[in-house]
Amino acid sequence: MTETDIYDIAIIGGGPVGMFAGFYAGLRNTKTILIESLATLGGQVTALYPEKNILDVAGFPSIKGSDLIASLQAQLDMFPITIKTNTTVVNVAKQDELFTIATHDGTTLFAKTIIVTTGKGAFEPRKMQVDGVDELVGQGVHYFVKNKHDFDNHDVAIAGGGDSAVDMATMLNQLTASTALIHRRDQFRAMEQSVKALEASTVKRETPKKVTKVEKLSSGKLKLTLANVKDDLLHSDLLVDDLIINYGFISANKTVQSWDIKPELDGQVFHVNQELATSVPGVFAIGDASHYVGKADLIAIGFGEAPNAINAAIRVFDPERGGPGHSSAMVVRDGKVI
Ligand SMILES: Cc1cc2nc3c(=O)[nH]c(=O)nc-3n(C[C@H](O)[C@H](O)[C@H](O)COP(=O)(O)OP(=O)(O)OC[C@H]3O[C@@H](n4cnc5c(N)ncnc54)[C@H](O)[C@@H]3O)c2cc1C
Known part of the structure; x- marks a missing residue:
């Protein structure tokens, strides 16, 4: 040497x-x-x-x-x-x-x-523990956003309530046809300014809710079944092109x-x-x-x-x-x- x-x-x-x-x-x-x-x-x-x-x-x-x-x-x-x-x-x-x-x-x-x-x-991303969801990764379900323009004019749902999910929702909302943010609590764990920007935006807040089922329809859309966290009996459906899972890493x-x-x-x-x-x-x-x-x-x-x-x-x-x-x-x- x-x-x-x-x-x-x-x-x-x-x-x-x-x-x-x-x-x-x-x-x-x-x-x-x-x-x-x-x-x-x-x-x-x-x-x-x-x-x-x-x-x-x-x-x-x-x-x-x-x-x-x-x-x-x-x-x-x-x-x-x-x-x-x-x-x-x-x-x-x-x-x-x-x-x-x-x-x-x-x-x-x-x-x-x-x-x-x-x-x-x-x-590695923290996974959504819902049956079948991982099989749909790459077919509308995403754990990463590599290019925001992949979502131009799409109906998009984002699951998560931290900084990253909140910021992603407000950012993508400028490009998408619609954006929904699904979180199990009414409060978001994000910087105060990010929450303000979210509240001032047209992002639809689906809270306090969780995803219980994800299905791919023949139309190509994803059907998300949401349950109210406070009352599991209250269910609603959300039809989207993409589901972005943002539960942290x-x-x-x-x-x-x-x-x-x-x-x-x-x-x-x-x-x-x-x-x-x-x-x-x-x-x-x-x-x-x-x-x-x-x-x-x-x-x-x-x-x-x-x-x-x-x-x-x-x-x-x-x-x-x-x-x-x-x-x-x-x-x-x-x-x-x-
Ligand atoms: C979704 C998300 C959003 C975030 N947003 C923000 C934000 O808005 N503002 C902010 O300040 N921070 C943010 N952070 C945190 C920020 O990304 C981290 O603090 C930052 O990346 C830390 O940088 P680092 O270089 O220390 O480590 P890392 O970015 O983790 O880089 C470590 C590198 O080391 C390499 N490595 C590991 N082991 C080895 C090995 N044995 N040999 C060779 N290479 C190795 C890895 O491949 C990796 O490239 C965010 C984090 C996440 C996950």
Whole structure:
């Protein structure tokens, strides 16, 4: 092994947080590799909600998920960061002062520090527990919305009551012939502004109701049988072209937890300190992969953590290096900016 084979920083996981960490590592002139198990970067945003308008990323009043990832890609492309997609990290071990990273294809990589940005691991949608519904996936039943224009002028029902379901209902309602939102409670678990937008829209709220049966009619339409949650005897039918199930996602971080390095866990993710350091020296965790008191799993939070983790990693392998700073940093002395 020569010095050239050793990366300063290996970022494991190419979601939005790993991508921004990669950019910042480039800005700080480090030799960095970004490793992602899927074919494309973007994590949950690319895989689960590329069409959603994200409202809580600083600097963007609203940005479509896929546009945010395209901008992160452009930012990442500014520096010669090595990017390996289609590559799952199956083990990380520490040998002397170096980390060895084993990937699913038998390759071993070496790095001085590790930034874990694996999110909560592989995820899958929470299923609707109604007989026959899964057989209709792809025939009008959807767990993902890849392209909102697939629903242009359709009659659409969305099942769910969280942020994502509420935002999707108001977004698709601008394109569909009709939109219904089915939720088992009268209150939605969404941001106040999202609920306001829903209430001001023409989305039909089917609450407090649950779907008890889904049938495909010869006309191609789906017939949904809805039951009133408070009184199971009250049934109604809804005819739609599409049913979008939005009950959230379940994930299991088993791969990451099986690595030889065993950072202390906080639930399913890594416990970190103020420097985003895990209990294993040289290993940091940011974004959805880490937890501390008060942490919210939001893109904006992960973006904020990335520079701190990269700067802390640099202090591990190059303690003499100054910074961070920026070219126009202000210095305040005696209450005056100089
Ligand atoms: C439906 C939905 C809507 C959301 N809406 C918003 C919103 O409006 N605003 C907001 O701020 N947040 C929102 N979130 C949350 C947001 O998506 C996450 O906080 C964000 O994606 C976390 O980014 P991350 O990079 O930490 O992890 P992830 O996006 O989960 O990316 C982790 C990446 O690591 C890869 N990976 C995992 N294990 C390995 C391995 N062993 N080897 C290599 N690669 C690996 C995965 O393939 C994945 O690409 C939403 C989430 C969902 C599900």
